[in-house]
Amino acid sequence: MGFSREPNLMQSVPSTLAINRRAFLGRSGLGLMALASLLNPGLVRSAVTSKARWTGVVNPPHHPPRARRVIFLYMSGGPSHLETFDNKPQLAKLHGQPMPESFTKGQQVAQLQGQDLACFAPQFAFSRHGRSGQEISELFPHIGTVADDLCIIRSMVTDAINHDPAHTLMNTGTTISGRPSMGSWVLYGLGSESENLPGFVVLTSTEGRSPQPISTRMWHSGFLPGQFQGVHLQSKGDPVLYLNRPPGVSEAQQHDLVTAVQSLNRSQRSIVDDPEIATRIAQYEMAFRMQTSVPGLMDVANEPKHILDLYGCQPGDGTFASNCLLARRLAERGVRFIQLYHRDWDHHNDLVKFIRQNAAHVDRATAALIQDLKQRGMLDDTLIIWGGEFGRTPMAQKDKGGPGRDHHMKGFSMFLCGGGVKGGLTYGATDELGYNAVENIVHVHDLHATILHLLGIDHKRLTVKFQGLDLRLTNVAGNVVKDLLA
Secondary structure, eight states: OOOOOOOOOTTTSSSHHHHHHHHHOOOOOOOHHHHHHHHOHHHHHHHOOTTOOOSSOOOOOOOOSSOSSEEEEEETTOOOOTTTTOOOHHHHHHTTTOHHHHHHTTTTSSSSSSSSSSSOOOOOOOOEEETTTEEEETOHHHHTTGGGGEEEEEEEEEEEOOOHHHHHHHHHHSSSSTTTHHHHHHHHOOOOOOOSSSSEEEEEOOOSSOOOOOOOGGGTTTTTTTGGGGEEOOOSSOSTTTTTTTTOOOHHHHHHHHHHHHHHHHHHHHHHHHHHHHHHHHHHHHHHHHHHHHHHOOOOTTHHHHHHHHHHHOTOOOOOOHHHHHHHHHHHOOSSSSEEEEEEOOOSSSSHHHHHHHHHHHHOOOOOOOHHHHHTTTTGEEEEEEEOOOEEEEEEEEEEESSSEEEEEESEEEEEESTTTTTEEEEEEOTTOOOHHHSSSSEHHHHHHHHHHHOOOOOTTOOOEETTEOOOOOTTTTOOOOOBBB
């Protein structure tokens, strides 16, 4: 399922000859046969036209979906599982003592090579919440109120120990740069239910001591057509640059300009059959529609005061809370994949100070988003994901200021909510010191396979041929974690 983006064998042919040959094929019955031999038939049938909304190549779904959309609350930098969702009393008992060599000998660490490794106790108390008795840190009193809706995974593992490759793996299924992001795969597979907004939207919050950079390739479409990449809406100021018309240009004048440009694009496409021209046509039209839809999205004047109070936000202030409210509004408008990046979870030093600040930024708004979707009847078919690229070490890192924790890939926590997953479930476990995932291990590929499954997609069947290989989000691995499914 998919299409081939093999190297252009005509590149060495003079452009005039190449165009003439394509024109001949395109204008003859042989053209359709030639294209069908090169492109996936599903893509040809669903090709984007000027007035057609992309409906996806997985149409109908491989199996009945439980979720219609995804909201990924991405905690960039690596939240410590030991201060959030994975209580370790034994680690507390060993605080300050040498980390047992049986855990660390020959193990990869990021910045603790050659240092004395000392146990570092969880720095915040845990308590049980809800009828399910989920153990959650005191950093998250609001998230604790929705404990019975959460499926907490304590046994996540990844393959990368530094930020950029770990981000790349979590977002694209591989540490190789240039592959499509998860949101792009989902949009390519299922299409969008929104006529006037992009199907994949990214928001980044501005809070934090020093927000860590995140590459735009984390929401790029890779080798998929450009129409499937995420659209980054700015959290402050104009949400999209150049969205407003220049002074003196009316809507009718701009419409005439867009119509003329689109006519030229279609003429060129009829000659060269370049899929990127189809993308350009679709994006011009989407941009024109967004001039009306985006201001309406960002205008929250009609939101009642109790909803604003629930999130604890001042709309348009660039905070995570404001973005969570926008995420709900995007979901209501049919956007398929919504990703919120909240940075500054990289706590190598002064862990207690900085994680307390960062948790306060996300706790109330995360719970509010869950409650808001639930009261609107949308949580059942909205899959919420909360987590980062990896966890933190049970050993202390002594840097400037107070102690912190190093990067850790062998065991960390995330949670899922809504969208067909079991609420009130704690799944998997790390060892008594929180070093290794030891029970019901969930690799990033397994997480991706499960997400696609909940959306009605068999992860092994959503593939695209690229450079001679049938590539997919889950690479050559991944199993659906059926125990998480409601």
